[in-house]
Amino acid sequence: MPRIGTIRPTRPADIEVRDLGKRYGRAGSGIFAMDDVDLTVPAGEFVCVVGASGCGKSTLLRILAGFEPATKGTVTVAGEAVSKPDPERGVVFQDYGLFPWLSVSENIAYGPRQARLPRDVVRERTTRFLEAVGLTRFAAKFPHELSGGMQQRVAIARVLANDPSVMLMDEPFGALDALTRSSLQAELSKIHRETGTTVVFVTHSIEEAVFLADRVVVMAGGASHGVPGHIREIVPIGLGADRDVTSPEFNELKRHISALVHQGVEVAA
Ligand SMILES: Nc1ncnc2c1ncn2[C@@H]1O[C@H](COP(=O)(O)OP(=O)(O)O)[C@@H](O)[C@H]1O
Ligand SMILES: [Mg+2]
Structure with a gap:
């Protein structure tokens, strides 16, 4: 059932990380870049x-x-x-990763369209998240016409439009003044x-x-x-x-x- 009219996900997710380790490169070579990571996020x-x-x-x-x-x-x-x-699981990085050939509103609508949500739901979500990040007036602009801060707002709205249960963000504001x-x-x-x-x-x-x-x-x-x-x-x-x-x-x-x-x-x- 698509959710309309609320931006509260029905199911925000918990995250459980148990004894996590990562070694880059061939098995048996090198030390672990990261190890023994345990974390519970309600x-x-x-x-x-x-x-x-x-x-x-x-x-x-x-x-x-x-x-x-x-x-x-x-x-x-x-x-x-x-x-x-x-x-x-929506992901936002420092470099906004927008589709340069799509307008702001098309970037935000992309995920819901991929998910084949009904057209009115796509429209409603796009409008709602454009508003949530204060970019309603810029809906028809393309990424290169926006400042870095505005592009990052679009990136956040684009992720939110998928109604994610988890948002993962890696230094998303690192490049901004x-x-x-x-x-x-x-x-x-x-x-x-x-x-x-x-x-x-x-x-x-x-x-x-x-x-x-x-x-x-x-x-x-x-x-x-x-x-x-x-x-x-x-x-x-x-x-x-x-x-x-x-x-x-x-x-x-x-x-x-x-x-x-x-x-x-x-x-x-
Ligand atoms: N793709 C990769 N291949 C090999 N080593 C990597 C790779 N990505 C990260 N590392 C190494 O893993 C360690 C942790 O890196 P990273 O997770 O990027 O740290 P941070 O984000 O805290 O700066 C570093 O020593 C880095 O050089
Ligand atoms: Mg890093």
Whole structure:
């Protein structure tokens, strides 16, 4: 049954990661890029993943997305093993990945059309998500006519139009200027509250993580440290909506997470 008139998925999914490990290259060669990763994300939670470059954040996300097989361990989403990409798990990367030959509204309509949803449902979803990301006036434009921030809004709307039960985002705001970035953070936070979708969001920015997340997963290690990337600590944020980035609580969390991220990271001479 297509869902019309609400942007709440009927089934936000939980994610279970068990003893996950990844080794690139031939079996038996090289060390694990990432190992011993265990993580449970309840349905509807917003989790941010932070950690120094090379600790396996993108590897984890690509395995969750089904783009990359794990070497060991399991990932299930809503109880089902992940083995390949699926529109139920929407993915947003730093480079927007829009179809340049389609207009903004056609980009957003693409997924629902592929799913062969009835025309009125496609139209309704396109209108709704154009509005959710503030791009109604730009529906007929093409990606190259938009700023980076607007293109990333389209990428988010395009994923949301599939009514995903999970959204996986890898440094999606990394290429944007600070002002655009903070306005997209606020929008994403609002969209998350409205949709209830489970989100796993990788970022370099500790401030971004504390602003967005219910919990922050701090990863460490990686090839340059001689140990596989792994989870160092999971920090519950415990702040409500409308977070004040200047509050003492916010800054104490930033300080704590920053210390965890930088612990054992030597500055190259
Ligand atoms: N396709 C690949 N082939 C070989 N090694 C890779 C590949 N992708 C990532 N790696 C290695 O795996 C480790 C983790 O990388 P990545 O997941 O991209 O980390 P992060 O996103 O945290 O910077 C790094 O040592 C990286 O060089
Ligand atoms: Mg990465």
